[in-house]
Amino acid sequence: MPHEESTHAGRLGVVFFPAFDWAISATHPEREERLLYTCDQLHEEGLFDIPGITEYRPNFTEQADLARAHFCLPNVAAVSTDSHLASAGAAVTAARLVLEKKADKAFALARPPGHHAMRVVHGNRGFCNINNEAVMVEYVRDHWPHPEGRPLRIAIVDTDVHHGDGSQDIFWNDPHTLFISLHQDGRTLYPGSGFPGECGGPGALGRTINIPLPPETADEGYLYAVKNAVLPILAEFKPDLVINSAGQDNHFSDPLANMRLSAQGYAALNRALNPDIAVLEGGYAIRGALPYVNMGICLALAGLPFEDIREPDWRPESVRQRPETSRCIAGICDKALRMYRRPPVRPTEGQEEDGWWTRRRHIFYDTDMLRESQHEGWRLCADCSGLGRIETSSERVARSLCILIPRHACPRCREEGAALAEKGHSSARYAHVLMIDHNKKEA
Structure with a gap:
């Protein structure tokens, strides 16, 4: 259920890790500056001075934790670094804060990202080696079984602009994990996948839901998709835990994609989705978007007003959505609901x-x-x-x-x-x- 407006923060744990010693290259979009500006902004704006909002450092995961989620070849050490152990550890730390009732919500604000890392890992694809959400899910299921003995039902809603093909692959045949990905249409953007027909494996048909959005989808379109497709599906699935793969590269200023989401749009999306845990994925407008988007997400998770958040380059035309785009999104959402409720009798792949x-x-x-x-x-x-x-x-x-x-x-x-x-x-x-x-x- 969406939060009601409040002037008092809920208990929010922000797990921060910028990975100072890991970058693909000094000038690559996926480098440590991605989070350093955000760190400055959150502290300068006094986020952690608000009672109930607390900053944490991650505990490192063990290599064995990574091997619970991935087949790493030739071994875990060959495809990961200490930064990957810390980034996955940030996701696990966020889950522990919530499940140990030390926080109501948690945000793993860490890098490297992970949602393009598949079940089998030979190296880095899409800037990802290790799937942080998958490591977290296996850790949660190992340590917090459902008290009634039934399988723990977990929903992952991926709002990164790129299709979460790694997460889809890992949970493709898992009937107890619902994976929903809202992303820019794969015909126009890496990794070229994430179409409605990709709906799960033979033992989990309908547990993968893809919502490929047209380029130039703005705040209006994302909120429509969440309210008219994602939330109804979540209500029917009844998850015990909701995780948001909170990629931020659908911002109108991001250099790697073609969407029109704003910082306020991100906050409103997060308020509507109301996840238990958010985990940072992509987002490469390092100065003009990430500090403001992350602030908006934190305020939304804490149940606080976010209407004053505004990035420097915002203009009304930045987030304007064409009527034909809105009509297209409505049709896509209708198809997503049908796919969940009446999946095909066999996978469309294989x-x-x-x-x-x-x-x-x-x-x-x-x-x-x-x-x-x-x-x-x-x-x-x-x-x-x-x-x-x-x-x-x-x-x-x-x-x-x-x-x-x-x-x-x-x-x-x-x-x-x-x-x-x-x-x-x-x-x-x-x-x-x-x-x-x-x-x-x-x-």
């Missing part, structure tokens, strides 16, 4: 082969200039969402086998997963054999 649902994919790591080939399969099971099996290779790593045993897997899928891993270890076919068993606490 095919059935010998009792498995399989798909072959070629994944390009645009930052590291790597090409990965993948043959992914999910065992079709009447008793659970199914066992996952991925054969993967790249220029960096020879053919490897990855086995995923999901939470609440049936005994047969668990047994078959263990047998596949044992067979892989005894074969000379694979350079590496990795297994994630989410029924066990250790990676």
Whole structure:
């Protein structure tokens, strides 16, 4: 439910980590200055002088925590740094603040970002190595099982301008995680995915919802999509925890995209969505947008007025939306609701082969200039969402086998997963054999 206006802050924890020692290059959009201006703004405006709003530093995650969410090849250390452990740790710290009732809401204001990092990681794509939200979700499920013993239902709403293809990939066949992505239409922007037909795997049809918005969507369009598609879907899914992947590169001044969202639009979106936890993703208008957007998000999460937030370059025409854009968005939202309520009987990607649902994919790591080939399969099971099996290779790593045993897997899928891993270890076919068993606490 949306917050009511208040002059008193709710308890908000802001977990800050600018990653001083990590950058793709000194002049790359994803560098430490992304958050330094924001840090100055929040302190200068006295955000942390407001009772109830507290700044925190992250606890580092362990490499084993990363290995609960990813198959890292050849190993975790090869594809991550201490900054990735801290950034994922910021997301985990934010979750702990909320779940331990030290805060009502929490915002992980940290970098590097993560929502383009997929289940298998060979390197960096879309500025991302490690999916911070995925690490957090697995940590939450390991440490805070539902008191009634049922699966914890988690919703991730990704509002970054780029489709959250990594998060979609990780939760593609997870029926207990709802992933909704609002993004600029993939026909016009990286990574070229995120269309309505991408609706989930064979064990989780309708649990992936994509809302591709046309270029030049403004505050009006984003708020329409949240109120007329996202909120009705959340009301029907009834999540125990709502996470916002809070990318900010849909700002009207961002150099990497073509949207028209303002700082006030971000704050209003956050007020309407009312997430438990927000996690920073993209956003590359370092001076003209991020300090103001982050201030607006913090005020919205704390339940405080944000109407005085205004970035220096704001003009009415900056956030003007054409009528034809509004009509297009209304149709897209109607389609998203239908996809959730009446998903197709089988995934739109892949095919059935010998009792498995399989798909072959070629994944390009645009930052590291790597090409990965993948043959992914999910065992079709009447008793659970199914066992996952991925054969993967790249220029960096020879053919490897990855086995995923999901939470609440049936005994047969668990047994078959263990047998596949044992067979892989005894074969000379694979350079590496990795297994994630989410029924066990250790990676």
